[in-house]
Amino acid sequence: xxxxxxxxxxxxxxxxxxxxxxxxxxxxxxxxxxxxxxxxxxxxxxxxxxxxxxxxxxxxxxxxxxxxxxxxxxxxxxxxxxxxxxxxxxxxxxxxxxxxxxxxxxxxxxxxxxxxxxxxxxxxxxxxxxxxxxxxxxxxxxxxxxxxxxxxxxxxxxxxxxxxxxxxxxxxxxxxxxxxxxxxxxxxxxxxxxxxxxxxxxxxxxxxxxxxxxxxxxxxxxxxxxxxxxxxxxxxxxxxxxxxxxxxxxxxxxxxxxxxxxxxxxxxxxx
Amino acid sequence: xxxxxxxxxxxxxxxxxxxxxxxxxxxxxxxxxxxxxxxxxxxxxxxxxxxxxxxxxxxxxxxxxxxxxxxxxxxxxxxxxxxxxxxxxxxxxxxxxxxxxxxxxxxxxxxxxxxxxxxxxxxxxxxxxxxxxxxxxxxxxxxxxxxxxxxxxxxxxxxxxxxxxxxxxxxxxxxxxxxxxxxxxxxxxxxxxxxxxxxxxxxxxxxxxxxxxxxxxxxxxxxxxxxxxxxxxxxxxxxxxxxxxxxxxxxxxxxxxxxxxxxxxxxxxxxxxxxxxxxxxxxxxxxxxxxxxxxxxxxxxxxxxxxxxxxxxxxxxxxxxxxxxxxxxxxxxxxxxxxxxxxxxxxxxxxxxxxxxxxxxxxxxxxxxxxxxxxxxxxxxxxxxxxxxxxxxxxxxxxxxxxxxxxxxxxxxxxxxxxxx
Numbered sequence: 114x115x116x117x118x119x120x121x122x123x124x125x126x127x128x129x130x131x132x133x134x135x136x137x138x139x140x141x142x143x144x145x146x147x148x149x150x151x152x153x154x155x156x157x158x159x160x161x162x163x164x165x166x167x168x169x170x171x172x173x174x175x176x177x178x179x180x181x182x183x184x185x186x187x188x189x190x191x192x193x194x195x196x197x198x199x200x201x202x203x204x205x206x207x208x209x210x211x212x213x214x215x216x217x218x219x220x221x222x223x224x225x226x227x228x229x230x231x232x233x234x235x236x237x238x239x240x241x242x243x244x245x246x247x248x249x250x251x252x253x254x255x256x257x258x259x260x261x262x263x264x265x266x267x268x269x270x271x272x273x274x275x276x277x278x279x280x281x282x283x284x285x286x287x288x289x290x291x292x293x294x295x296x297x298x299x300x301x302x303x304x305x306x307x308x309x310x311x312x313x314x315x316x317x318x319x320x321x322x323x324x325x326x327x328x329x330x331x332x333x334x335x336x337x338x339x340x341x342x343x344x345x346x347x348x349x350x351x352x353x354x355x356x357x358x359x360x361x362x363x364x365x366x367x368x369x370x371x372x373x374x375x376x377x378x379x380x381x382x383x384x
Numbered sequence: 385x386x387x388x389x390x391x392x393x394x395x396x397x398x399x400x401x402x403x404x405x406x407x408x409x410x411x412x413x414x415x416x417x418x419x420x421x422x423x424x425x426x427x428x429x430x431x432x433x434x435x436x437x438x439x440x441x442x443x444x445x446x447x448x449x450x451x452x453x454x455x456x457x458x459x460x461x462x463x464x465x466x467x468x469x470x471x472x473x474x475x476x477x478x479x480x481x482x483x484x485x486x487x488x489x490x491x492x493x494x495x496x497x498x499x500x501x502x503x504x505x506x507x508x509x510x511x512x513x514x515x516x517x518x519x520x521x522x523x524x525x526x527x528x529x530x531x532x533x534x535x536x537x538x539x540x541x542x543x544x545x546x547x548x549x550x551x552x553x554x555x556x557x558x559x560x561x562x563x564x565x566x567x568x569x570x571x572x573x574x575x576x577x578x579x580x581x582x583x584x585x586x587x588x589x590x591x592x593x594x595x596x597x598x599x600x601x602x603x604x605x606x607x608x609x610x611x612x613x614x615x616x617x618x619x620x621x622x623x624x625x626x627x628x629x630x631x632x633x634x635x636x637x638x639x640x641x642x643x644x645x646x647x648x649x650x651x652x653x654x655x656x657x658x659x660x661x662x663x664x665x666x667x668x669x670x671x672x673x674x675x676x677x678x679x680x681x682x683x684x685x686x687x688x689x690x691x692x693x694x695x696x697x698x699x700x701x702x703x704x705x706x707x708x709x710x711x712x713x714x715x716x717x718x719x720x721x722x723x724x725x726x727x728x729x730x731x732x733x734x735x736x737x738x739x740x741x742x743x744x745x746x747x748x749x750x751x752x753x754x755x756x757x758x759x760x761x762x763x764x765x766x767x768x769x770x771x772x773x774x775x776x777x778x779x780x781x782x783x784x785x786x787x788x789x790x791x792x793x794x795x796x797x798x799x800x801x802x803x804x805x
Contacts, residue, residue: 286654352652
């Protein structure tokens, strides 16, 4: 009963959602103490749900739209926990928790139709493709969240207003480092994921149609991603410009994701 | 038990008086010994800091003459300090001690040193045996209350000086100051102070540029830093993460174009300008550049006043905590107070029982072990029945304000002679 576990996970993530909403106006350590363990438990439930749904189906079901959303949520949470372990800050949670909640909510309240029906598929390549691409998405999202936090912290420091400088965000340079490091981690993952995807497509269809919306938009997203890493690495872009770029990359990722609904070769079963 | 505090502090006495009353550390132990030898004083402690001199004493029943003790202790004529003295007793004394330890009675509310000073005074008094039972309990509680105030309120968390506000802001930008470079432009006292603060928080190195190069060299030497010719200011400034300017220049020496140049060379790594010069050295427009943060003296002052106001608000919350803790501590003392009375009562009745058995034993003649046993059980039963009501009344009263009255009544009724404690 993977759906039950997923709903348990959703219940846990609700605590995180409440925390994120309250954190905007309140300062409380108590909430932090409750929210983090809740989110951790949510991750465990979600992991169980995903594993079980793969085992029950006896094949790779990650490619169904709901399981992918659930996997993406789990990977984003993993990235968040990684940041928390290294920097001891839960601030990205303000942005991350609501997203994880929404992804899991959608996943927990729907049917689970199968997509992968081609028996000749290279199963290993497909798993690599999905996991790597989603790790890239998760990293991109953390980077996007970090650049938003950077803007908020920068504005508050520049405004010099005593009330705004009291926000409990991590130092500017730490936020910057979180954003950049997750970019650095996400980029190779995204690149390898795309390569794995190409291998799968080649094997299934025998050719790569560059004009297929999914492939075209994925490559576009990859290009924006690379541009982001490049400008950050080379020119040290941060602050406003980095945030705009991260927003661009994030939008490109969303568009590439939505291409699933009208691509000829890469689509989830109707749900 | 009777608790008393007498003393002067920064609110009641000017520094001229406080400095004459201050007890040097070398004399503190002897002074505490003198205190516990004073008539009526059981336990005692003396706290002497630059802002206060206070004597805390616990006396047996009636209050000890602490003013008399001060006359004996100080060589200063009484007329010079009498009018500045304050005195607290019982509940108010406990509250005062808790407030002092929690830094609510400090000149800068929330400053952390006072707790350490109270702890030192406690250690000294303990070492000479002047603090053992009751004061030990009180002081240990005071430390716990101070800790509670510090963790549950933000009374000591915000910076309340220009230099510490600057450090706080730098930490908000850079996180740790480890490995950060500081550039002093102009070698004034104020910028030296700010630099000292930044270095104390881990900043790595200091550059100094001043129109008079010798002065720059002198100041750089103080921090093992590097003096730089004023003419090379713009070529070298991008090396610094934090720039403190305090020149007497009539107009801005850092303008937007300089900021852009620095950012370009630094690959947009952020820079923090602390401008304490009047007229200002840094064009405020520079604050609009991505990655450059400019704070002038008014901005820093504003942050200080806002933090001071914050502390005041938090102090009100802290006072509530203190009130609760004082009540809780008093209840605890009272519940401790009934125990000796119960013990005396038991002893008293047991003595009567034994005496009565001895008195009638002769008339009863030889008793079998069974009879002996029955006699014992009978008399004990009577004693326990008699004791039951007063003991339970004492226990109930222990946590109530009338505890001392109940204790007194029981003692008078049964003519219990020994001291309560």
